[in-house]
Amino acid sequence: AQTVTQSQPEMSVQEAETVTLSCTYDTSESDYYLFWYKQPPSRQMILVIRQEAYKQQNATENRFSVNFQKAAKSFSLKISDSQLGDAAMYFCAYRSFNAGKSTFGDGTTLTVKP
Amino acid sequence: GAGVSQSPSNKVTEKGKDVELRCDPISGHTALYWYRQRLGQGLEFLIYFQGNSAPDKSGLPSDRFSAERTGESVSTLTIQRTQQEDSAVYLCASAVEGLSGELFFGEGSRLTVL
Structure with missing residues (x-):
């Protein structure tokens, strides 16, 4: 089974300033998707960024970017x-390429100080 | 509809009562998911529907929990004989199967069992 860890x-x-949130995962599959979701205090979860495992190039969405290290998971x-x-609270998630559930980490609560 | 709709948004019930939580997914989304989120914690997978079938119900914590989906649309999560440990936010998400796997979440149903 896949696991996702946010330490x-x-x-x-x-x-x-710039901040980096960490996520590691465990899987035996070679094709999958990885996601970062954001959950503001209002509760509704929204997608921040998505990465396909077969793509070597790191995904970027405006101020958000990922560092995807497939070998290191x-x-x-x-x-x-x-x-x-x-x-907000940020969740890392894993989803098999062949459909099915997404597995989420336990989340990281990010505070931004003015 | 424009987004995933869940009802009720808040439900307070007494221990031992049955509750029904409803999810209206985005029109055309074939996949539907239920997750549970305890206060300040991550998302715990409950069940996944593809159309009206549930190929993965491995996350249902006990036989008190059941879910159904009809017309490849609305889903109902039923909790019988509620216990205090059932208190949580129940999140529903829908997705277009076969594409990127992005989940679109509702705002959740907050259940409090007294």
């Missing part, structure tokens, strides 16, 4: 120029 329960960053999220609205 940082809480992180904080100064507004306009590592998938970290970098948030540049942090904003107050980035404060």
Whole structure:
């Protein structure tokens, strides 16, 4: 079974600074998707960024980028120029390429200090 | 609909009562998922529907929990004889199977068992 580990329960960053959230996973599959989701205090979860395992290039969405190390089974999220609205709980998730459930980590609560 | 809709948004019940939680997925989304999130914790997978079938119900914690989906649309999660440990937010998500695997979440149903 796949597992996802987020080793940082809480992180904080100064507004306009850069922060990196860590995620590792365990799988025997070669094709899969990795995701970072954001859950603000209002509760609704939204997708931040997605990475297909077969792509070597790291995904980027505006201020959000990932460092995907397939051999190391590592998938970290970098948030540049942090904003107050980035404060939320961030979840790393794994999904098999051949459909089925997504497996989530326990989350990292990010605080942004003004 | 425009997004995933869940009802009720909040439910307070007494121990031993049955509850039903409803999820209305995005129109055309063939896959539907139920997750449980205890306060400040990660997402715990409960069950996954592909169409009206449930190929993976491995996360249902006991036989008090059941779920069904009809018309490849609305899903109902039923918890019988509720216990205090059932208190949590129950999240529903839908997805278009076969694409990127991105989940679209509802705002959740917060269940409190007294």
